[in-house]
Amino acid sequence: MDFKELISIARQAAIKAGEAIIEIYESGDFSIEAKSDDSPLTLADKASHNVIVSYLEKTDLPILSEEGSAVPYVERKNWDYFWLIDPLDGTKEFIKKNGEFTVNIALVHETKVIAGVVYTPVLEDEYWAIKGEGAFKNGEQIRVNSFKLSDDNLKVVASRSHLNGDTQQFMDGLSNPEVVSKGSSLKLLMVAEGDADLYPRYAPTMEWDTAAAQIVVEEAGGTVNQKDTTDSVVYNKENLLNPYFLVSGKI
Known part of the structure:
Protein backbone atom coordinates (compact mmCIF):
# COMPACT_ATOMS: atom_id res chain seq x y z
CA MET A 1 0.00 0.00 0.00
CA ASP A 2 1.71 3.20 -1.22
CA PHE A 3 0.34 5.81 1.18
CA LYS A 4 2.23 8.68 -0.47
CA GLU A 5 0.67 7.85 -3.82
CA LEU A 6 -2.78 7.49 -2.27
CA ILE A 7 -2.58 10.81 -0.43
CA SER A 8 -1.32 12.45 -3.62
CA ILE A 9 -4.50 11.31 -5.37
CA ALA A 10 -6.59 12.51 -2.43
CA ARG A 11 -4.90 15.93 -2.51
CA GLN A 12 -5.65 16.30 -6.21
CA ALA A 13 -9.24 15.26 -5.56
CA ALA A 14 -9.67 17.77 -2.72
CA ILE A 15 -8.38 20.70 -4.78
CA LYS A 16 -10.55 19.82 -7.78
CA ALA A 17 -13.56 19.37 -5.49
CA GLY A 18 -12.82 22.78 -4.02
CA GLU A 19 -12.89 24.31 -7.50
CA ALA A 20 -16.30 22.74 -8.13
CA ILE A 21 -17.58 24.13 -4.84
CA ILE A 22 -16.26 27.63 -5.58
CA GLU A 23 -18.13 27.74 -8.90
CA ILE A 24 -21.40 27.28 -7.03
CA TYR A 25 -20.35 29.37 -4.03
CA GLU A 26 -19.67 32.39 -6.24
CA SER A 27 -22.66 31.89 -8.54
CA GLY A 28 -24.99 34.16 -6.57
CA ASP A 29 -26.32 35.25 -3.21
CA PHE A 30 -28.15 32.67 -1.15
CA SER A 31 -29.35 32.05 2.37
CA ILE A 32 -30.84 28.58 2.23
CA GLU A 33 -30.14 26.60 5.39
CA ALA A 34 -32.22 23.52 4.56
CA LYS A 35 -30.70 20.95 2.28
CA SER A 36 -33.40 21.14 -0.35
CA ASP A 37 -32.61 19.34 -3.58
CA ASP A 38 -31.98 22.54 -5.51
CA SER A 39 -30.20 24.64 -2.86
CA PRO A 40 -26.69 25.90 -3.68
CA LEU A 41 -25.42 24.05 -0.63
CA THR A 42 -26.80 20.73 -1.82
CA LEU A 43 -25.50 21.35 -5.34
CA ALA A 44 -22.04 22.07 -3.91
CA ASP A 45 -22.14 18.96 -1.68
CA LYS A 46 -23.02 16.75 -4.61
CA ALA A 47 -20.57 18.36 -7.02
CA SER A 48 -17.73 17.92 -4.53
CA HIS A 49 -18.74 14.33 -3.80
CA ASN A 50 -18.82 13.45 -7.50
CA VAL A 51 -15.39 14.97 -8.15
CA ILE A 52 -13.80 13.20 -5.19
CA VAL A 53 -15.29 9.83 -6.11
CA SER A 54 -14.06 10.19 -9.70
CA TYR A 55 -10.50 10.38 -8.35
CA LEU A 56 -10.70 7.89 -5.49
CA GLU A 57 -12.44 5.13 -7.40
CA LYS A 58 -9.19 4.68 -9.33
CA THR A 59 -7.64 3.33 -6.13
CA ASP A 60 -10.10 0.42 -5.96
CA LEU A 61 -10.70 1.09 -2.26
CA PRO A 62 -14.21 1.36 -0.77
CA ILE A 63 -15.60 4.86 -0.19
CA LEU A 64 -17.81 6.01 2.68
CA SER A 65 -19.12 9.54 2.11
CA GLU A 66 -21.60 11.76 3.88
CA GLU A 67 -23.18 12.38 0.49
CA GLY A 68 -22.96 8.80 -0.76
CA SER A 69 -25.27 5.85 -0.30
CA ALA A 70 -25.36 4.30 3.16
CA VAL A 71 -23.24 1.16 3.43
CA PRO A 72 -24.57 -1.49 5.84
CA TYR A 73 -22.26 -2.30 8.75
CA VAL A 74 -22.39 -5.98 7.87
CA GLU A 75 -20.57 -5.05 4.65
CA ARG A 76 -18.18 -2.34 5.79
CA LYS A 77 -17.08 -4.04 9.02
CA ASN A 78 -14.86 -6.29 6.88
CA TRP A 79 -13.16 -3.43 5.08
CA ASP A 80 -9.37 -3.34 5.48
CA TYR A 81 -8.61 0.06 3.97
CA PHE A 82 -11.25 2.58 2.90
CA TRP A 83 -11.79 6.26 2.16
CA LEU A 84 -13.92 8.31 4.57
CA ILE A 85 -14.96 11.66 3.12
CA ASP A 86 -16.97 14.77 3.88
CA PRO A 87 -17.27 16.60 0.56
CA LEU A 88 -18.27 19.89 2.24
CA ASP A 89 -17.93 20.39 5.99
CA GLY A 90 -19.25 23.66 7.41
CA THR A 91 -22.86 24.19 6.39
CA LYS A 92 -23.32 27.39 8.38
CA GLU A 93 -20.01 28.79 7.14
CA PHE A 94 -20.96 28.09 3.53
CA ILE A 95 -24.28 29.88 3.95
CA LYS A 96 -22.68 32.82 5.78
CA LYS A 97 -20.07 32.98 3.00
CA ASN A 98 -17.24 33.42 5.51
CA GLY A 99 -14.94 30.94 3.77
CA GLU A 100 -14.51 28.64 6.79
CA PHE A 101 -15.66 25.40 5.17
CA THR A 102 -13.59 22.44 4.10
CA VAL A 103 -13.21 19.37 1.93
CA ASN A 104 -12.16 16.35 4.01
CA ILE A 105 -10.69 13.06 2.73
CA ALA A 106 -9.31 10.43 5.12
CA LEU A 107 -7.75 7.02 4.53
CA VAL A 108 -8.75 4.60 7.27
CA HIS A 109 -7.14 1.23 8.08
CA GLU A 110 -9.70 -0.86 9.96
CA THR A 111 -10.57 1.62 12.74
CA LYS A 112 -7.61 4.04 12.61
CA VAL A 113 -7.00 7.00 10.32
CA ILE A 114 -3.60 6.67 8.68
CA ALA A 115 -3.66 9.55 6.17
CA GLY A 116 -5.79 12.55 5.41
CA VAL A 117 -6.15 15.83 3.58
CA VAL A 118 -8.25 18.87 4.44
CA TYR A 119 -8.65 21.65 1.88
CA THR A 120 -10.25 25.08 2.27
CA PRO A 121 -11.68 26.12 -1.12
CA VAL A 122 -11.90 29.86 -0.34
CA LEU A 123 -8.68 30.24 1.61
CA GLU A 124 -6.85 27.72 -0.61
CA ASP A 125 -5.05 26.24 2.37
CA GLU A 126 -4.14 22.56 2.18
CA TYR A 127 -3.43 20.40 5.20
CA TRP A 128 -2.32 16.78 4.97
CA ALA A 129 -0.66 14.05 6.96
CA ILE A 130 0.47 10.44 6.68
CA LYS A 131 1.04 8.33 9.78
CA GLY A 132 4.69 8.54 10.76
CA GLU A 133 5.45 11.25 8.19
CA GLY A 134 4.41 14.46 10.00
CA ALA A 135 1.70 17.04 9.31
CA PHE A 136 1.86 19.83 6.74
CA LYS A 137 0.08 23.05 5.77
CA ASN A 138 0.83 24.32 2.28
CA GLY A 139 4.05 22.31 2.26
CA GLU A 140 5.35 23.55 5.63
CA GLN A 141 5.47 21.18 8.60
CA ILE A 142 3.20 22.18 11.48
CA ARG A 143 3.36 21.33 15.21
CA VAL A 144 0.99 21.67 18.14
CA ASN A 145 1.76 23.84 21.15
CA SER A 146 3.27 22.34 24.30
CA PHE A 147 1.72 23.44 27.60
CA LYS A 148 0.48 22.46 31.07
CA LEU A 149 -3.22 22.39 31.83
CA SER A 150 -2.46 24.69 34.78
CA ASP A 151 -1.06 27.40 32.48
CA ASP A 152 -2.84 30.75 32.33
CA ASN A 153 -4.66 31.94 29.21
CA LEU A 154 -4.73 28.71 27.26
Whole structure:
Protein backbone atom coordinates (compact mmCIF):
# COMPACT_ATOMS: atom_id res chain seq x y z
CA MET A 1 0.00 0.00 0.00
CA ASP A 2 1.71 3.20 -1.22
CA PHE A 3 0.34 5.81 1.18
CA LYS A 4 2.23 8.68 -0.47
CA GLU A 5 0.67 7.85 -3.82
CA LEU A 6 -2.78 7.49 -2.27
CA ILE A 7 -2.58 10.81 -0.43
CA SER A 8 -1.32 12.45 -3.62
CA ILE A 9 -4.50 11.31 -5.37
CA ALA A 10 -6.59 12.51 -2.43
CA ARG A 11 -4.90 15.93 -2.51
CA GLN A 12 -5.65 16.30 -6.21
CA ALA A 13 -9.24 15.26 -5.56
CA ALA A 14 -9.67 17.77 -2.72
CA ILE A 15 -8.38 20.70 -4.78
CA LYS A 16 -10.55 19.82 -7.78
CA ALA A 17 -13.56 19.37 -5.49
CA GLY A 18 -12.82 22.78 -4.02
CA GLU A 19 -12.89 24.31 -7.50
CA ALA A 20 -16.30 22.74 -8.13
CA ILE A 21 -17.58 24.13 -4.84
CA ILE A 22 -16.26 27.63 -5.58
CA GLU A 23 -18.13 27.74 -8.90
CA ILE A 24 -21.40 27.28 -7.03
CA TYR A 25 -20.35 29.37 -4.03
CA GLU A 26 -19.67 32.39 -6.24
CA SER A 27 -22.66 31.89 -8.54
CA GLY A 28 -24.99 34.16 -6.57
CA ASP A 29 -26.32 35.25 -3.21
CA PHE A 30 -28.15 32.67 -1.15
CA SER A 31 -29.35 32.05 2.37
CA ILE A 32 -30.84 28.58 2.23
CA GLU A 33 -30.14 26.60 5.39
CA ALA A 34 -32.22 23.52 4.56
CA LYS A 35 -30.70 20.95 2.28
CA SER A 36 -33.40 21.14 -0.35
CA ASP A 37 -32.61 19.34 -3.58
CA ASP A 38 -31.98 22.54 -5.51
CA SER A 39 -30.20 24.64 -2.86
CA PRO A 40 -26.69 25.90 -3.68
CA LEU A 41 -25.42 24.05 -0.63
CA THR A 42 -26.80 20.73 -1.82
CA LEU A 43 -25.50 21.35 -5.34
CA ALA A 44 -22.04 22.07 -3.91
CA ASP A 45 -22.14 18.96 -1.68
CA LYS A 46 -23.02 16.75 -4.61
CA ALA A 47 -20.57 18.36 -7.02
CA SER A 48 -17.73 17.92 -4.53
CA HIS A 49 -18.74 14.33 -3.80
CA ASN A 50 -18.82 13.45 -7.50
CA VAL A 51 -15.39 14.97 -8.15
CA ILE A 52 -13.80 13.20 -5.19
CA VAL A 53 -15.29 9.83 -6.11
CA SER A 54 -14.06 10.19 -9.70
CA TYR A 55 -10.50 10.38 -8.35
CA LEU A 56 -10.70 7.89 -5.49
CA GLU A 57 -12.44 5.13 -7.40
CA LYS A 58 -9.19 4.68 -9.33
CA THR A 59 -7.64 3.33 -6.13
CA ASP A 60 -10.10 0.42 -5.96
CA LEU A 61 -10.70 1.09 -2.26
CA PRO A 62 -14.21 1.36 -0.77
CA ILE A 63 -15.60 4.86 -0.19
CA LEU A 64 -17.81 6.01 2.68
CA SER A 65 -19.12 9.54 2.11
CA GLU A 66 -21.60 11.76 3.88
CA GLU A 67 -23.18 12.38 0.49
CA GLY A 68 -22.96 8.80 -0.76
CA SER A 69 -25.27 5.85 -0.30
CA ALA A 70 -25.36 4.30 3.16
CA VAL A 71 -23.24 1.16 3.43
CA PRO A 72 -24.57 -1.49 5.84
CA TYR A 73 -22.26 -2.30 8.75
CA VAL A 74 -22.39 -5.98 7.87
CA GLU A 75 -20.57 -5.05 4.65
CA ARG A 76 -18.18 -2.34 5.79
CA LYS A 77 -17.08 -4.04 9.02
CA ASN A 78 -14.86 -6.29 6.88
CA TRP A 79 -13.16 -3.43 5.08
CA ASP A 80 -9.37 -3.34 5.48
CA TYR A 81 -8.61 0.06 3.97
CA PHE A 82 -11.25 2.58 2.90
CA TRP A 83 -11.79 6.26 2.16
CA LEU A 84 -13.92 8.31 4.57
CA ILE A 85 -14.96 11.66 3.12
CA ASP A 86 -16.97 14.77 3.88
CA PRO A 87 -17.27 16.60 0.56
CA LEU A 88 -18.27 19.89 2.24
CA ASP A 89 -17.93 20.39 5.99
CA GLY A 90 -19.25 23.66 7.41
CA THR A 91 -22.86 24.19 6.39
CA LYS A 92 -23.32 27.39 8.38
CA GLU A 93 -20.01 28.79 7.14
CA PHE A 94 -20.96 28.09 3.53
CA ILE A 95 -24.28 29.88 3.95
CA LYS A 96 -22.68 32.82 5.78
CA LYS A 97 -20.07 32.98 3.00
CA ASN A 98 -17.24 33.42 5.51
CA GLY A 99 -14.94 30.94 3.77
CA GLU A 100 -14.51 28.64 6.79
CA PHE A 101 -15.66 25.40 5.17
CA THR A 102 -13.59 22.44 4.10
CA VAL A 103 -13.21 19.37 1.93
CA ASN A 104 -12.16 16.35 4.01
CA ILE A 105 -10.69 13.06 2.73
CA ALA A 106 -9.31 10.43 5.12
CA LEU A 107 -7.75 7.02 4.53
CA VAL A 108 -8.75 4.60 7.27
CA HIS A 109 -7.14 1.23 8.08
CA GLU A 110 -9.70 -0.86 9.96
CA THR A 111 -10.57 1.62 12.74
CA LYS A 112 -7.61 4.04 12.61
CA VAL A 113 -7.00 7.00 10.32
CA ILE A 114 -3.60 6.67 8.68
CA ALA A 115 -3.66 9.55 6.17
CA GLY A 116 -5.79 12.55 5.41
CA VAL A 117 -6.15 15.83 3.58
CA VAL A 118 -8.25 18.87 4.44
CA TYR A 119 -8.65 21.65 1.88
CA THR A 120 -10.25 25.08 2.27
CA PRO A 121 -11.68 26.12 -1.12
CA VAL A 122 -11.90 29.86 -0.34
CA LEU A 123 -8.68 30.24 1.61
CA GLU A 124 -6.85 27.72 -0.61
CA ASP A 125 -5.05 26.24 2.37
CA GLU A 126 -4.14 22.56 2.18
CA TYR A 127 -3.43 20.40 5.20
CA TRP A 128 -2.32 16.78 4.97
CA ALA A 129 -0.66 14.05 6.96
CA ILE A 130 0.47 10.44 6.68
CA LYS A 131 1.04 8.33 9.78
CA GLY A 132 4.69 8.54 10.76
CA GLU A 133 5.45 11.25 8.19
CA GLY A 134 4.41 14.46 10.00
CA ALA A 135 1.70 17.04 9.31
CA PHE A 136 1.86 19.83 6.74
CA LYS A 137 0.08 23.05 5.77
CA ASN A 138 0.83 24.32 2.28
CA GLY A 139 4.05 22.31 2.26
CA GLU A 140 5.35 23.55 5.63
CA GLN A 141 5.47 21.18 8.60
CA ILE A 142 3.20 22.18 11.48
CA ARG A 143 3.36 21.33 15.21
CA VAL A 144 0.99 21.67 18.14
CA ASN A 145 1.76 23.84 21.15
CA SER A 146 3.27 22.34 24.30
CA PHE A 147 1.72 23.44 27.60
CA LYS A 148 0.48 22.46 31.07
CA LEU A 149 -3.22 22.39 31.83
CA SER A 150 -2.46 24.69 34.78
CA ASP A 151 -1.06 27.40 32.48
CA ASP A 152 -2.84 30.75 32.33
CA ASN A 153 -4.66 31.94 29.21
CA LEU A 154 -4.73 28.71 27.26
CA LYS A 155 -6.51 29.15 23.94
CA VAL A 156 -9.62 26.99 23.80
CA VAL A 157 -11.75 26.50 20.69
CA ALA A 158 -15.37 26.81 21.81
CA SER A 159 -18.60 28.54 20.91
CA ARG A 160 -19.12 31.75 22.85
CA SER A 161 -22.88 31.53 22.47
CA HIS A 162 -23.43 27.79 22.91
CA LEU A 163 -21.32 26.63 25.83
CA ASN A 164 -23.12 23.50 27.01
CA GLY A 165 -22.72 22.12 30.52
CA ASP A 166 -19.91 19.67 29.75
CA THR A 167 -17.92 22.29 27.86
CA GLN A 168 -18.44 24.93 30.54
CA GLN A 169 -17.30 22.47 33.21
CA PHE A 170 -14.12 21.83 31.23
CA MET A 171 -13.52 25.58 30.83
CA ASP A 172 -14.09 26.15 34.54
CA GLY A 173 -11.18 23.82 35.29
CA LEU A 174 -8.75 26.06 33.38
CA SER A 175 -7.07 29.30 34.44
CA ASN A 176 -8.44 32.30 32.52
CA PRO A 177 -8.79 30.49 29.19
CA GLU A 178 -9.07 32.53 26.03
CA VAL A 179 -11.97 31.48 23.82
CA VAL A 180 -11.24 31.30 20.08
CA SER A 181 -13.61 30.22 17.34
CA LYS A 182 -13.56 28.86 13.80
CA GLY A 183 -15.86 26.89 11.54
CA SER A 184 -15.91 23.27 10.35
CA SER A 185 -12.95 20.89 10.75
CA LEU A 186 -10.71 23.97 10.92
CA LYS A 187 -11.30 23.84 14.68
CA LEU A 188 -9.16 20.71 14.94
CA LEU A 189 -6.58 22.21 12.61
CA MET A 190 -6.24 25.30 14.82
CA VAL A 191 -4.86 22.95 17.47
CA ALA A 192 -2.68 21.14 14.91
CA GLU A 193 -0.95 24.34 13.81
CA GLY A 194 -0.71 25.92 17.27
CA ASP A 195 -3.37 28.61 16.88
CA ALA A 196 -5.23 26.98 19.78
CA ASP A 197 -4.27 24.64 22.59
CA LEU A 198 -7.47 22.70 23.27
CA TYR A 199 -10.76 21.91 21.56
CA PRO A 200 -13.36 20.15 23.72
CA ARG A 201 -16.03 18.84 21.38
CA TYR A 202 -18.69 17.74 23.83
CA ALA A 203 -21.47 17.75 21.28
CA PRO A 204 -22.46 15.42 18.41
CA THR A 205 -20.30 14.96 15.30
CA MET A 206 -20.10 12.24 12.67
CA GLU A 207 -17.06 10.20 11.67
CA TRP A 208 -16.57 12.01 8.35
CA ASP A 209 -16.49 15.37 10.19
CA THR A 210 -13.26 14.57 12.04
CA ALA A 211 -11.28 11.75 10.42
CA ALA A 212 -9.07 13.72 8.02
CA ALA A 213 -8.28 16.45 10.54
CA GLN A 214 -7.58 13.91 13.30
CA ILE A 215 -4.53 12.45 11.57
CA VAL A 216 -3.23 15.99 10.96
CA VAL A 217 -3.54 16.74 14.70
CA GLU A 218 -1.89 13.47 15.67
CA GLU A 219 0.99 13.84 13.22
CA ALA A 220 1.50 17.40 14.49
CA GLY A 221 2.06 15.93 17.95
CA GLY A 222 -1.41 16.26 19.44
CA THR A 223 -4.22 13.93 20.44
CA VAL A 224 -7.90 13.46 19.64
CA ASN A 225 -9.13 11.42 22.59
CA GLN A 226 -12.54 10.29 23.70
CA LYS A 227 -13.86 12.42 26.56
CA ASP A 228 -12.22 11.71 29.94
CA THR A 229 -10.03 8.93 28.48
CA THR A 230 -6.67 8.45 26.79
CA ASP A 231 -8.32 6.44 23.99
CA SER A 232 -8.22 7.89 20.49
CA VAL A 233 -11.41 8.43 18.52
CA VAL A 234 -11.85 5.42 16.22
CA TYR A 235 -13.72 4.84 12.99
CA ASN A 236 -15.98 2.51 11.03
CA LYS A 237 -18.15 1.84 14.06
CA GLU A 238 -21.61 0.35 13.64
CA ASN A 239 -23.00 3.73 14.69
CA LEU A 240 -21.12 6.43 12.76
CA LEU A 241 -21.79 9.04 15.46
CA ASN A 242 -18.57 10.10 17.21
CA PRO A 243 -18.23 10.02 20.98
CA TYR A 244 -17.55 13.34 22.70
CA PHE A 245 -13.83 14.09 22.43
CA LEU A 246 -11.00 16.44 23.37
CA VAL A 247 -8.47 17.71 20.85
CA SER A 248 -5.25 18.70 22.58
CA GLY A 249 -1.77 19.91 21.88
CA LYS A 250 1.19 18.36 23.73
CA ILE A 251 0.51 18.37 27.47
